[in-house]
Each structure stands twice: as C-alpha cells, then as structure tokens.
Amino acid sequence: MVHAIRIHEHGGPEVLRWEEVEVGEPGPGQVRLRQTAVGLNYIDTYHRSGVYKLPSFPAVIGMEGAGVIEAVGPGVTTLKVGERVAYAANPMGAYAEARLMPEDRLVPLPEWIDDRQAAGMMLQGMTAQFLLRSCYVVQPGDTILVQAAAGGVGLLLCQWAKHLGATVIGTVSTDEKAELAKAHGCDHPIVYTRENFVARVKDITNGQGVPVVYDGVGRTTFMDGLDCLRPRGLMVLFGAASGPVPPLDLQVLAAKGSLYVTRPTLFVYTAKHEDLMASAADLFGAVRAGGVEILVRQTYPLREAAEAHRALESRQTTGSTVLLP
Ligand code: NDP
Structure with missing residues (x-):
C-alpha cells in the first residue's frame, strides 16, 4: 500500500483526501514508478472541481510526475529498474507516492535535470513547446x-x-x-x-x-x-x-x-510517442541552452495538496509548484 491524494466527489480543495491505495504489479507494457516529485497544474483543479467531469470515483488526480522505476511489467523493453523518468500524460493519477504508468508515456531524464525541476517542467514546458513551436510558429x-x-x-x-x-x-x-x-x-x-x-x-x-x-x-x-x-x-x-x-x-x-x-491541448500534440519524445527533447534543449530557466517557486508536501490548490486558485503562486510525496 502507498499513500495518495484521492477524491470521492467533485468540489473545493477540501475534497482532496490523503488515503492508502493499492498500486499492484505492473501489467504488460507498464512500469511501477516510485515518485519523488509531482507537478501541480491548473488542470488538476478542473479535475477536482468538476470543470472536467471524471467518469468514476474514488480517483487519484494529477497529470505530471518524476521518479525512479522500481518494477517493469512483461514486454517492457526500453526502460529498466532504477532508471529516472518523468511524464506529463494520461492516465491521471500522479498525486501518489508510487503508481503504474505505460512505458510509452515516460521520458528518460538526463542526469543534469533533477526530479523537482522535472516535475515542475514537463507539463508546462511541453505546453510552452507546442504553443510556441507548433500551434503558431514564433519568428x-x-x-x-x-x-x-x-x-x-x-x-x-x-x-x-x-x-x-x-x-x-x-x-x-x-x-x-x-x-x-x-x-x-x-x-x-x-x-x-x-x-x-x-x-x-x-x-x-x-x-x-x-x-x-x-x-x-x-x-x-x-x-x-x-x-x-x-x-x-x-x-x-x-x-x-x-x-x-x-x-x-x-x-x-x-x-x-x-x-x-x-x-489546443498538450495531450493531442504529444499523443504519438515520437511527438512526445521530440517535444521533451526540444524542451530539454532549450533549458540546456540557457534559454529557459525552470522556476520551481513553491513546494508543498503531497499530503498538503489542498493548500497548494488554494494558493494556485487564489493567484498566489508564480512559476511552477511541486508536491513532494
Ligand atoms: P498558472 O500558474 O498560470 O496559474 C493561473 C494564473 O491565471 C494565475 O496565477 C493568475 O495570474 C491567472 N488568473 C487570471 N484570472 C484568474 C482567476 N480568476 N483565478 C485564478 N487565476 C487567474 O497555471 P498553469 O501554468 O498551471 O496553467 C495556466 C493555464 O494553462 C491554465 O488555464 C491551464 O489550464 C492551461 N494549460 C493548458 C494546457 C493545454 O494543453 N491546453 C496545458 C497546461 C496548462 P495573474 O494573477 O497574473 O492574473
């Protein structure tokens, strides 16, 4: 069992509950990830409040995280136990100490990006990437x-x-x-x-x-x-x-x-595996070149996700916010 933030209904930040959940073994094409940092994004508030309706409850919200692979399922060929990875993708479920993820949605992390930075940059950074480089090509x-x-x-x-x-x-x-x-x-x-x-x-x-x-x-x-x-x-x-x-x-x-x-939505622009990898590579390249600094300006313990939601929705945060399991 691990801890996760779950919701049992849509509502305000008070519906976010710190609970024990079963993670289980990774199935075919899946890995189990021990998460070290989770990204806070505005979409998490839409999932919580019901601006985006969820199909079933209880649900673990969250779309972005970083961590270390601790088990791989049958047929996983590109990732191995001990590797550091990050993601900004479906399926939802990032607000957890550990979780299962499909192999093809994970991006291996270069050693010069730390886990907090990764959790603060994947979703917002790949969003900036497709907005500036694809949706409209800034000249x-x-x-x-x-x-x-x-x-x-x-x-x-x-x-x-x-x-x-x-x-x-x-x-x-x-x-x-x-x-x-x-x-x-x-x-x-x-x-x-x-x-x-x-x-x-x-x-x-x-x-x-x-x-x-x-x-x-x-x-x-x-x-x-x-x-x-x-x-x-x-x-x-x-x-x-x-x-x-x-x-x-x-x-x-x-x-x-x-x-x-x-x-537009990021999830369409990165739906194909090659598009996801290209977007992440472009983002990492911009950071490495010094053109983009990842500004993690707030951190909260994951169990205090409700406080982080209140701060984001009341316009108190700047830059990125990371939740720490
Ligand atoms: P932000 O850190 O940008 O937080 C939202 C900001 O919006 C606030 O800080 C605030 O800035 C401004 N704002 C203006 N009016 C309000 C209001 N009434 N209530 C709250 N905030 C308000 O969040 P994110 O970077 O996580 O996301 C920014 C936007 O990008 C969100 O709309 C999110 O849904 C969207 N997004 C879309 C994606 C996509 O694929 N389409 C992917 C990722 C994000 P100020 O105080 O300066 O007005």
Whole structure:
C-alpha cells in the first residue's frame, strides 16, 4: 500500500483526501514508478472541481510526475529498474507516492535535470513547446501577447519566446508579478487589474496589434484579447483559469479582422510517442541552452495538496509548484 491524494466527489480543495491505495504489479507494457516529485497544474483543479467531469470515483488526480522505476511489467523493453523518468500524460493519477504508468508515456531524464525541476517542467514546458513551436510558429521579430505571464506556463512562454527572438508583451495581476515576468523575458508587462491591456498592446505595437495571443486565462480576457490581434491573427485559447469562455458568435471573427481561433491541448500534440519524445527533447534543449530557466517557486508536501490548490486558485503562486510525496 502507498499513500495518495484521492477524491470521492467533485468540489473545493477540501475534497482532496490523503488515503492508502493499492498500486499492484505492473501489467504488460507498464512500469511501477516510485515518485519523488509531482507537478501541480491548473488542470488538476478542473479535475477536482468538476470543470472536467471524471467518469468514476474514488480517483487519484494529477497529470505530471518524476521518479525512479522500481518494477517493469512483461514486454517492457526500453526502460529498466532504477532508471529516472518523468511524464506529463494520461492516465491521471500522479498525486501518489508510487503508481503504474505505460512505458510509452515516460521520458528518460538526463542526469543534469533533477526530479523537482522535472516535475515542475514537463507539463508546462511541453505546453510552452507546442504553443510556441507548433500551434503558431514564433519568428524572430514577432511581438506576441502572453496572458498570465508570471504563471507556470506564462513564465516559460515569456522566456522561450524571448530566446526565439520575439518581443513579449505579458499581462499580470500585481506589480510583483510584473517584476518577475520582466526578469524572465517579458519586455512589456501590463498589470491588467488596473491597466487596459488592449490599449497598451495597441500602443506598444504602434496600432498594428500582435500576430498571436496566448490565453490560458479564458473568460475574463478572451474577448479583449481578440482586439489585440492584427488582421488574420491567431487567438490560442489554451486554458480557463478565470472560467470557461462562453459560446462565440463566429461572425465576430470576420468583424475583428478575419481572425483565427484554436483551442489546443498538450495531450493531442504529444499523443504519438515520437511527438512526445521530440517535444521533451526540444524542451530539454532549450533549458540546456540557457534559454529557459525552470522556476520551481513553491513546494508543498503531497499530503498538503489542498493548500497548494488554494494558493494556485487564489493567484498566489508564480512559476511552477511541486508536491513532494
Ligand atoms: P498558472 O500558474 O498560470 O496559474 C493561473 C494564473 O491565471 C494565475 O496565477 C493568475 O495570474 C491567472 N488568473 C487570471 N484570472 C484568474 C482567476 N480568476 N483565478 C485564478 N487565476 C487567474 O497555471 P498553469 O501554468 O498551471 O496553467 C495556466 C493555464 O494553462 C491554465 O488555464 C491551464 O489550464 C492551461 N494549460 C493548458 C494546457 C493545454 O494543453 N491546453 C496545458 C497546461 C496548462 P495573474 O494573477 O497574473 O492574473
């Protein structure tokens, strides 16, 4: 038996319970992983609260972790006992001291990435990777807008986009977050709780607007974000930290300049094994090259996951947060 954080119903952070669970032996194509660090992500709050409904209870939530393989099942050929790996993938179930994982969803870790960094970088980092390199391909000289620029994904987007030669405009809720974003690639932080970010973006781009908006905030920023785009620009809505965006009248996209909108997910962009490995390799390369620093700015014992959820949802965290089993 091991300990895990389970939920028996959707609800607030109080539904997260520290309980004993059975892990069992790995089946064909599976390994058992002893986890040393677990990543906290906004999606965990959607799974907990029911923004994303879970099919059955009790359920162990969590999508990201790092650790050491302690057993391999029949047919596992690419990984061995004692190897360090990390993941950002289905199946859910990361909030545990140990768990089973399919072999083909695990990424071997280079020795220069420690487990906490790995748990703080895989999900948010590969998200930044596909957003900047695939969804819209950021070019040197682009000026882009990143919403919630001091968050987990936000700080990675700012740093990496800067490393790619872009100018980054980013929104944040406080002056402290503005300082942090500025120190990590955000050329023009805008405190959107007191400044009109549409007017500021127009100002900074001499009235042109930006070719792409990366928006993980959702309800409160989406419509104004459309007004920051130049004609034929792309709105990348990748999350809903402030709540889901209501249904959109597509005529709006014509009226605002023949705009494009996409609502991508990491799990589709890394569904094929070769895409997962390529994304992780690109991320590790950007970190190794010094273009992206992994900022694990909060850690909590895994058993105190409820506290971590409260901090994330009340906008108190910056960068990445790691839970320690
Ligand atoms: P963050 O660390 O970015 O935390 C969310 C941030 O959103 C807050 O810090 C806050 O920044 C901002 N925010 C604005 N309004 C609110 C509000 N009402 N309540 C809470 N936060 C608010 O989280 P993550 O880096 O984990 O995730 C960022 C986004 O990316 C999420 O929407 C997440 O779902 C999405 N995501 C999507 C993926 C995909 O595949 N599509 C993969 C990974 C993440 P501030 O105080 O500055 O406003």
